[in-house]
Amino acid sequence: MPLRPSRSAYPLSWRVLDALEAGARGVWPARFARGVPWLMLAPAILLVGLLAVSLFEIADASLRTLDTATFLPSEEHTLANYARAFSEPVVLAVGLRSLGGALLVTLATLILAFPYAYAMVRTPSAAWRKTLLIALFLPFFIGQVVRAYGWLILLGNQGLANEILGLAGLGPYRLLFNYWAVLFGLVQYMLPFAVLMLAPALSAIPEEVEAAAGSLGANWGRTLLHVVFPMAKPGFVGAGLVVLTLTLTDFAIPAILGGGGQDFIANAIYDQFFRTSDQGMGATLTVLLVLVGSTLVGLVFALFGAGTLSLRGRGP
Amino acid sequence: MREARAKRLVIGALVALSLLILSAPTLVVLGASFTAGNIIAFPPDGLSLKWYEKVAGASDLRQAFWRSLQVALICTIVAVPVGTLAGLALAKHRVRFSNALQVYLLLPFTIPLIGSGIGLMLLFGEAGVLGSLWPVGLAACVINLPFMIWAVTASAGALDPDLELAAASCGAPPLQTFLLVTVPAVAPGIITGSLLMFILALNEFLVSLLLVDARTVTLPVQIYNSIRSIITPDLAAISVVFIACAALAILALDRLVGLDIFLKSK
Numbered sequence: 235m236p237l238r239p240s241r242s243a244y245p246l247s248w249r250v251l252d253a254l255e256a257g258a259r260g261v262w263p264a265r266f267a268r269g270v271p272w273l274m275l276a277p278a279i280l281l282v283g284l285l286a287v288s289l290f291e292i293a294d295a296s297l298r299t300l301d302t303a304t305f306l307p308s309e310e311h312t313l314a315n316y317a318r319a320f321s322e323p324v325v326l327a328v329g330l331r332s333l334g335g336a337l338l339v340t341l342a343t344l345i346l347a348f349p350y351a352y353a354m355v356r357t358p359s360a361a362w363r364k365t366l367l368i369a370l371f372l373p374f375f376i377g378q379v380v381r382a383y384g385w386l387i388l389l390g391n392q393g394l395a396n397e398i399l400g401l402a403g404l405g406p407y408r409l410l411f412n413y414w415a416v417l418f419g420l421v422q423y424m425l426p427f428a429v430l431m432l433a434p435a436l437s438a439i440p441e442e443v444e445a446a447a448g449s450l451g452a453n454w455g456r457t458l459l460h461v462v463f464p465m466a467k468p469g470f471v472g473a474g475l476v477v478l479t480l481t482l483t484d485f486a487i488p489a490i491l492g493g494g495g496q497d498f499i500a501n502a503i504y505d506q507f508f509r510t511s512d513q514g515m516g517a518t519l520t521v522l523l524v525l526v527g528s529t530l531v532g533l534v535f536a537l538f539g540a541g542t543l544s545l546r547g548r549g550p
Numbered sequence: 551m552r553e554a555r556a557k558r559l560v561i562g563a564l565v566a567l568s569l570l571i572l573s574a575p576t577l578v579v580l581g582a583s584f585t586a587g588n589i590i591a592f593p594p595d596g597l598s599l600k601w602y603e604k605v606a607g608a609s610d611l612r613q614a615f616w617r618s619l620q621v622a623l624i625c626t627i628v629a630v631p632v633g634t635l636a637g638l639a640l641a642k643h644r645v646r647f648s649n650a651l652q653v654y655l656l657l658p659f660t661i662p663l664i665g666s667g668i669g670l671m672l673l674f675g676e677a678g679v680l681g682s683l684w685p686v687g688l689a690a691c692v693i694n695l696p697f698m699i700w701a702v703t704a705s706a707g708a709l710d711p712d713l714e715l716a717a718a719s720c721g722a723p724p725l726q727t728f729l730l731v732t733v734p735a736v737a738p739g740i741i742t743g744s745l746l747m748f749i750l751a752l753n754e755f756l757v758s759l760l761l762v763d764a765r766t767v768t769l770p771v772q773i774y775n776s777i778r779s780i781i782t783p784d785l786a787a788i789s790v791v792f793i794a795c796a797a798l799a800i801l802a803l804d805r806l807v808g809l810d811i812f813l814k815s816k
Contacts (some may be wrong), residue, residue: 255723264724271643278636278655278699281628281692285657288669295672346571349564355813366565367809368800373572375796377753379770380789383777384575387582387590387786394578394593422571433813454557476659483662485756490777500664500756507668520665531660 289524295517307514315518325502325519329526332498335413336482339420343477344470346421347428351469352462354429355436374426382490385419386410411493419487424480428473435469436462471538479527499523576793583786590781601787611788614772617683618752621768624687625751629698630744632691637702637739638732642711658693666693667760674761686761686768690751697750698743704811705739738807749799753792 262273298307299314319325354366373381389395389409399405409415439462447457463470485500492498497505499519506516583601585594605611636655645651658666667689674685713735717727733740755770762771769788776785803809 251726251729255725258725271639271645274635274639275645275651277632278695279651281632281688281695282655282657284673284688284692285661285666285669286654288666288673289661291672291676292665292669346564346568349561350568353561353565363813364804364809366569367812369569369572371800371803371809372576372793372796375749375753375799376576376792377755377770379753379755379774379777380579380792381575383773383781383785383789384577384579386777386781388574388578422575425568425572430812437813454553479660479662483664485664485759486774490774500662503664503668504760516668520662520668523662524665527662528660 292517292520292524295513296521298514300512300514315514316522318515319518319522328497328499328502331413331496332482333526335417335420335498336478339417339424339481340474340477342417342421343424343428344474346425347432347473350425351429351432351436355433356441370426370429373422374430378423378484378486379490381423382419382487385415385422385491389415410491411495413492413496415491416488416496416498419491420481420484423484423487424477427476427480431473431476432466432469435466435472439465467538471534475531475534479530482530483523483527579786579789580793582783583790585783585786588783590783590786601783602790604784605787608784611769611772611784614767614769615788615791617766618769620683621687621690621754621758622748622751624684625690625694626744626748628688628691629695629747630740633695633698633743633747634702634733634736634740637699637743638706638736640699641703641706642709655699656696659696663693663756667757670757671760680761681763681766683766686754686758686766687751689757689761690754691747693754693757694747694750697746701743701746702736702739704814705736705742709735738811741806742803742811745799745803749796752795 262270295307296315297311297313298309299312300306301308350366350370354363354370357363357366387393391406391408393409395409396406399407443461443465444457447461448454452460482498483500484498485504488496488498488501492501500523503516503519503523506512506519510516581594582590584597584599586598586600587595639645640648640651640655653660661669670685670689670692671680674680674689679685709732713731714727717731718724722730753770754768755774758768759771759774762768767775769791773785773789776782800809
């Protein structure tokens, strides 16, 4: 009787693993070991490559004007769409409306997000922390359309908000389909993003630091201003940037809560493609939006660093 | 101690305001879905389940929901291996050009969604694949991929490199080490990432709006198209499906990895 059982007596999982191992060695010999990280990154690079290629598609489309005789994009390349985009007052108005709105929403969201994140990180009660987290994730996981739908019900002319105002003898007011309704909806949409970007930065600040500032005579306002805010800067940069760019480019909230009269850039782009069918003009506006967005991101990164947005696990 | 009280009061008031703003639309949709009346109203005119009955019988809504589920599944199935491999490569290995690579892999976040949507629409249109569902799932995967990579890199920080060395010194070949040691060690990140990818793809709206046609509308697009015409309570009832899915995802996240991981600093 042999001392060792034959190979066929090994458990199936061993044999499967051995076969996989042999297969892997055949496809990727050990002397290529240095290339393994790139092999692991390749699928992600290819997937994101779809986006990179599609950017070229957009750029190409933006250089072709709409031929009004055939309703087809022109064959030759021209910068005419860009000249038109810069000379049309509507484009400027929509651009300024989006940018101004994005700045206001970012400010309001950060003002609301900081106390929320602070309370969530600092509370001694685990149950309260979980409640705050759930209240944050529920809207985050529900999606924009359903949330905007909720606001339509709540803020409509016969909605709860107007009924409460009615009890106080006020209204009814037209709460929907104006600029402020859009901004309000955007703040609600952005709040979970901002809190989730801010909270890790705040939990990195030891509570003792605040206590130390207090025991050295700083009141709470000064502790916040000189200790907590500077230490939480990466969180504020990350949160502010995410809110700013997502708001600037949002489509659903202005479309639903703005009622068609409060278009942001994304709505203008959509209309160029699907209402006016001027693909070239729509692509031009898209290119301009991508440029403005990347400039903003680059500017903030250059001024403040990548903050909490870094994809690497630990610092550089 | 007056100051401590004032601090608690200010923070408490702002948190209460945020809680109200965050929860109001969800509660209103939930409440309105149970109305017995024929118009949408909150508070509802009496309670009934009749709109749920109507939704269960409406084949267009059911099919739209089924398509959204398929999109979410395709997105997750693609994202999990791709994002896990990329996340581990970034976290464990010193890769050359890692700064440029980082900028590149963050493209889905830095390109505005409308840009990604329009670009993919042109690209898929040229390839002639618009009108089927898999491009929508693939698109949802591309635009949210950084979430998956993020989740994995964050939990790879907790991975002790000695574990892999120990496995190797016990005679485990590389693939076996990877499958039986590395991957289980970052499992919390993989679970978090896949849940995020699934739920974000289920809710995905703008890119789907650009990529679907009348035969392939997903549920968020269907709801959007309907609220632009008339708002009936059956929309509230179907929206509750999303609320239920979100609640399930949160429950799973809490049970499997704990919600607290979102508070940890890197």
